[in-house]
Amino acid sequence: MDEHRVTGTAKNLGGKIEEGFGRIAGDVKSQVQGQAKQLQGTAEDLYGQAKDAAGDFTDIVRNTIETRPYTAVAIAVGLGWLLGRTHKPL
Secondary structure, X not given: OOHHHHHHHHHHHHHHHHHHHHHXXXXXXXXXXXXXXXXXXXXXXXXXXXXXXXXXXXXHHHHHHHHOHHHHHHHHHHHHHHHHHHOOOO
């Protein structure tokens, strides 16, 4: 688990607590700050999730290249051909 996910979850929880205290006390500023911290925490958690997913994808690609090099080369050639076909000369 990425450290950003842990930090994001902690910020989100802290923001919920601050918002709750703001509601109890009737302090609008604390409520807004709590909501802002929740938003920050959610964004950081999503960043951590994306980072984890990218790492998983990298592992899959590395494993495919190592175990099936000819398949990896064929895929690379096919992608290159497709990209070349989509290019229009000026």
